[in-house]
Amino acid sequence: MEYRVEIEFGSDGAKRIRYYYRCPRCGYRLPDMTIIVRPGSNGGMVIETEEYRERRLAASRVEARAARG
Secondary structure, eight states: OEEEEEEEEOTTSOEEEEEEEEOTTTOOEEEEEEEEEEEOGGGOEEEEEEEEETTEEEEEEEEEOOOOO
């Protein structure tokens, strides 16, 4: 199995980053984690993660605000 990363850019400014294992022989994909980064309120960003563990999905969300100097 090869560990791979692919990035998808959305029209709303969001980015979806997928980490997965791929069999080079048959093309089977086993998802590991997905990270979604999108614009948030007040110039910040929202980061959402989905982790695949033992056939269960655990999701979390973090909202970060831009530092103002």
